[in-house]
Amino acid sequence: MKPDALRGHLDALLLATLDGRQLHGYAIIEALQQGSGGALDLPTGTVYPALRRLERAGHVVSDWSTVGGRKRRTYRLTQAGQRALNAERSAWREFTTVIDGVLGGGKWAQQ
Amino acid sequence: MKPDALRGHLDALLLATLDGRQLHGYAIIEALQQGSGGALDLPTGTVYPALRRLERAGHVVSDWSTVGGRKRRTYRLTQAGQRALNAERSAWREFTTVIDGVLGGGKWAQQ
DNA sequence: CTTAATAAGTAGCCGCGCTACGCATACCGT
DNA sequence: ACGGTATGCGTAGCGCGGCTACTTATTAAG
Numbered sequence: 365m366k367p368d369a370l371r372g373h374l375d376a377l378l379l380a381t382l383d384g385r386q387l388h389g390y391a392i393i394e395a396l397q398q399g400s401g402g403a404l405d406l407p408t409g410t411v412y413p414a415l416r417r418l419e420r421a422g423h424v425v426s427d428w429s430t431v432g433g434r435k436r437r438t439y440r441l442t443q444a445g446q447r448a449l450n451a452e453r454s455a456w457r458e459f460t461t462v463i464d465g466v467l468g469g470g471k472w473a474q475q
Numbered sequence: 476m477k478p479d480a481l482r483g484h485l486d487a488l489l490l491a492t493l494d495g496r497q498l499h500g501y502a503i504i505e506a507l508q509q510g511s512g513g514a515l516d517l518p519t520g521t522v523y524p525a526l527r528r529l530e531r532a533g534h535v536v537s538d539w540s541t542v543g544g545r546k547r548r549t550y551r552l553t554q555a556g557q558r559a560l561n562a563e564r565s566a567w568r569e570f571t572t573v574i575d576g577v578l579g580g581g582k583w584a585q586q
Numbered sequence: 587c588t589t590a591a592t593a594a595g596t597a598g599c600c601g602c603g604c605t606a607c608g609c610a611t612a613c614c615g616t
Numbered sequence: 617a618c619g620g621t622a623t624g625c626g627t628a629g630c631g632c633g634g635c636t637a638c639t640t641a642t643t644a645a646g
Contacts, residue, residue: 365566365569365570365573366483366566367483367601367634367635368482368483368601368602368633368634368635369482369483369484369566369570370483370633370634371479371480371482371483371602371603371632371633371634372477372478372479372480372481372482372633373480373574374633374634376574376578377574377577377578380577380578380580381577388593388594389593389594389595390592390593390594391593396577399576399577399580400573400576400577401573401576403569403573404573404577406634406635407634407635407636407637408593408594408595409595409596409597409634409635409636409637409638410633410634410635412594412595412596413595413596413633413634414633414634416595417633432592432642432643433641433642433643434592434593434594434641434642434643435593435594435641435642436592436593436594437593437594452578453578455476455477455480456574456578458476458514459476459480460571460575462476462511462512462514462515463484463487463488463567464571465510465511465512466488466491466492466507466510466511466515467487467488467491467563467564467567469510478603478604478632479602479603479604479632479633481602481603482601482602482603482633482634483602485602485603499624499625500624500625500626501623501624501625502624517603517604518603518604518605518606519624519625519626520603520604520605520606520607520626520627520628521602521603521604523625523626523627524602524603524626524627525602525603527626528602542624543611543612543623544610544611544612545610545611545612545623545624545625546610546611546624546625547623547624547625548624548625
């Protein structure tokens with residue numbers, strides 16, 4: 365998968381990963397890995413700044429905890445984040461509908 | 476539609492628009508507009524440089540013509556461009572499958 | 587005692603879609 | 617005659633965000 369295909373869709377992935385559960389950053393990366401069948405292996409330099417952006421935007425909140433001597437910052441959705449997730453999901457549906465239409469419609473659609 | 480959602484998918488759109496027909500830049504923009512039901516209104520500053528990139532990459536070739544006193548640069552796919560389009564289409568399918576899985580799989584998939 | 591796994595983070599690069607222009611011709615309304 | 621709109625091509629430069637590469641720290645395995 366080409367690197368910048370994710371552009372503009374990363375927030376949706378992160379919010380969806382946190383939907384209904386709270387996870388720390390490293391666990392989010394693993395969840396994304398497993399949830400995508402290994403297709404998504406996001407580097408920390410992608411995920412951590414994105415989580416900070418989401419927190420600044422008020423879509424997630426974080427709490428520190430220590431588990432087995434390691435410090436974890438655990439994130440969870442806010443109500444605004446839940447709303448943002450809903451918006452991202454419908455934006456994604458609209459986006460794929462549009463692109464699917466163009467990608468598929470070229471050959472057989474007009475006759 | 477947020478601006479950079481297209482990131483990494485513009486080439487696919489352009490190649491698909493040129494699939495089976497030859498169009499000049501302005502007509503490509505209109506075709507994209509109509510083919511998307513008005514959702515895609517790409518500025519020339521997006522499309523023209525992208526077409527030049529595709530030409531540099533050998534995916535399209537262009538010929539100049541004059542129609543009604545206006546100069547047109549008409550593009551068409553090369554064989555490499557056709558192959559690139561096929562690759563873009565399957566990459567798109569894979570991409571949407573992955574994102575759909577993550578976006579949909581959060582809540583109800585695992586129980 | 588070195589390597590790998592777990593865990594968080596930052597600095598800076600780079601590509602590309604977009605904004606904002608410039609240039610030119612044709613057509614339509616008034 | 618002239619302004620506005622549509623047609624048509626193009627470039628310069630911004631801005632953003634995902635990525636590379638790096639640092640720091642603790643634990644577990646070998």
